[in-house]
Amino acid sequence: xxxxxxxxxxxxxxxxxxxxxxxxxxxxxxxxxxxxxxxxxxxxxxxxxxxxxxxxxxxxxxxxxxxxxxxxxxxxxxxxxxxxxxxxxxxxxxxxxxxxxxxxxxxxxxxxxxxxxxxxxxxxxxxxxxxxxxxxxxxxxxxxxxxxxxxxxxxxxxxxxxxxxxxxxxxxxxxxxxxxxxxxxxxxxxxxxxxxxxxxxxxxxxxxxxxxxxxxxxxxxxxxxxxxxxxxxxxxxxxxxxxxxxxxxxxxxxxxxxxxxxxxxxxxxxxxxxxxxxxxxxxxxxxxxxxxxxxxxxxxxxxxxxxxxxxxxxxxxxxxxxxxxxxxxxxxxxxxxxxxxxxxxxxxxxxxxxxxxxxxxxxxxxxxxxxxxxxxxxxxxxxxxxxxxxxxxxxxxxxxxxxxxxxxxxxxxxxxxxxxxxxxxxxxxxxxxxxxxxxxxxxxxxxxxxx
Numbered sequence: 466x467x468x469x470x471x472x473x474x475x476x477x478x479x480x481x482x483x484x485x486x487x488x489x490x491x492x493x494x495x496x497x498x499x500x501x502x503x504x505x506x507x508x509x510x511x512x513x514x515x516x517x518x519x520x521x522x523x524x525x526x527x528x529x530x531x532x533x534x535x536x537x538x539x540x541x542x543x544x545x546x547x548x549x550x551x552x553x554x555x556x557x558x559x560x561x562x563x564x565x566x567x568x569x570x571x572x573x574x575x576x577x578x579x580x581x582x583x584x585x586x587x588x589x590x591x592x593x594x595x596x597x598x599x600x601x602x603x604x605x606x607x608x609x610x611x612x613x614x615x616x617x618x619x620x621x622x623x624x625x626x627x628x629x630x631x632x633x634x635x636x637x638x639x640x641x642x643x644x645x646x647x648x649x650x651x652x653x654x655x656x657x658x659x660x661x662x663x664x665x666x667x668x669x670x671x672x673x674x675x676x677x678x679x680x681x682x683x684x685x686x687x688x689x690x691x692x693x694x695x696x697x698x699x700x701x702x703x704x705x706x707x708x709x710x711x712x713x714x715x716x717x718x719x720x721x722x723x724x725x726x727x728x729x730x731x732x733x734x735x736x737x738x739x740x741x742x743x744x745x746x747x748x749x750x751x752x753x754x755x756x757x758x759x760x761x762x763x764x765x766x767x768x769x770x771x772x773x774x775x776x777x778x779x780x781x782x783x784x785x786x787x788x789x790x791x792x793x794x795x796x797x798x799x800x801x802x803x804x805x806x807x808x809x810x811x812x813x814x815x816x817x818x819x820x821x822x823x824x825x826x827x828x829x830x831x832x833x834x835x836x837x838x839x840x841x842x843x844x845x846x847x848x849x850x851x852x853x854x855x856x857x858x859x860x861x862x863x864x865x866x867x868x869x870x871x872x873x874x875x876x877x878x879x880x881x882x883x884x885x886x887x888x889x890x891x892x893x894x895x896x897x898x899x900x901x902x903x904x905x906x907x908x909x910x911x912x913x914x915x916x
Contacts, residue, residue, distance in 0.1 A: 466604040466676055473673065474597050476590025480530045485598050487523050487581045492646040492865040493606060493636040512570070524577040527584050534587045540878035541583075547824040548875065551817045552576055555779040555861065558810050562778025563785050571780045575861055578868050579875065586877040592839055595872065596657045603650030604676070607684045610635025610643060614690065633691040641857060642864075644693025647684040648700045648849075649865045654681045655704045656842045659711050695856045699849045710841045719833045719841055726848055759800045759856060765792070766799055766808060776811035779861070802854025806861065818860060822851060825874035843873040 471477070490496055497513040542549050555572055562568040588594040613621025614633045621635050637643040654677050688697045706722055709715050715722065769787055771777050777785060783797045799805040806818045829847045832840040850870040854860055859867045 466680075467601050469673060469676075470597060470600050470604065474590075474593045477588060477594050477597055480584055481588065481594050481598060483523055483526050483530065484581045484584050485601055487520075487527075487577075488598065488865055488868055489602055489606070490519065491863045491868060492602060492642075492649070494638045498638070512567075517570070517574075520574050520577060524574075524580050527577075527581045531580065531583050531587065536583060536587060537878040544876035544878055545874075547817075547821040548579070548871075551821045551861075552579075554814060554817050555810060558776065558778045558814070560778075561775060562781045564781060565778070567784065568779045568781055572861075575863060578863075578871050582868065582872045582875060583877065585872065586875065596653055596660070599650050599653035599869075600657060600677075602646070603654055603680050603684070606636050606646060607650065607680050607687065610637075610647075610687055611683060614687070633687065635687060635691070640691040640693050641695070643691050644688055644696030645857075645859070645864055645866050647688055647693075648696040648703075649869050651681055651684045651700045652703045652707070652842070652845065654684075655707050656838075659707050660838050695853060699853055703845045703849055706845050707841060710838055716836075719836055719838075720830070722841060723830045723833055723844060762795065762800055763804055765795065766804060771808055772811055774811045774813055776807065776809045776814055779809050782808045798858045800856060800858060802858045802860035805858040809861075821874075822847075825870075826851070828876075829873065846870060846873045 490499075493499075495513060495516045496519045497515045500515065552572070556569075559565045559568045559572065585591055585594050585598065610621065610633075613635050615621070621633065623632055623634050623639070624630070625632050632640045633643070634640055635643045637646060658674070658677055685697075685700075688700065706726070710719060710722065766782075769782075771782070782788075799808060803815060803818070806814050810817070825847055829840070829844040833844055846869050850859070850866055853866055857866075859870075861867070
């Protein structure tokens, strides 16, 4: 299946395997666990040497690829000021963390997302590179998760430490991580199905279409099996928006999508205020008013009274002196990305996060006016990430959701050197440097279509 997908795509180099391996581990389980080690808890300060070497090697390889492709680093920073302010603040927060060196290592690893995703954005055809990467993962991890759950329960299932209920985790370490992987891969599979007219050079046969639909349906089955409601709702919502982008009225005015989604959120808030429909919706999703105990977690963490302005330092609370008194039902997650950032960086950290979200959201909304269906996928990912973090914590954490958010939000710099020469050669054009919202490839694709 992977070989068939690679064969039908052009403008993708072998370097794409670097971010593919990165996201594969981020979306499943650490390398040390794949090699037979035990699960590494969130309170481990030492970490795994194997995992550290793996992440460092991929970051280093990605950095080398970016240098060879002539990435303009000052322009990268200039184009993404909000993102670098966000990471810069948490780099400073290491100074008041109880475990500064451990916090720095975790932050370095999370910032590695930015270096790794540049490999994708500097491909000759980043649009196809994005689809290829997540379709490869979906082709491997979704069927493999089913096999693990069905035939290898010692690998694919686990007992919930809090409720004692058997959970399906597949290739991941817990059900919500499995749901996040399926959600992201599922959205890209749907995007690949609806993105056919704009990419005539990528032709799919009936078998390839059947494979995509089969993996997508298996993903929906696994989401139901693992009971990851947040991922299920986000995948359905994102899928509906992507399919609606094929409707002629919407396709002619894609900016309608942003207005409709914002209108839907405001309408839900108004209806909940007037009629209290939130509990009805949660009940229909199989959840109670506490969001399966999440509100209790939020209240407990807020009652710790951490520093309200600067927090405890990046990713510190789960290794702090508070840890010894945490109740048994407390997981290593706040189950709310905004609360997690508040615990890490206080209101200042939340302010930098909101600035980042606002800048990225506004940019994505404006790009919908370009009429390109990739702008719809980008907007959907950013919008869903904002919603997803209401009940899960993925901001500034290694997660496929956060990786895709950064991939959708980062503005790539111009390239120079051999990358530009190759891109210009691909279009038989010598009219200057490549400059594009998606990097060299999107520019190449646009030139090819116009020609």
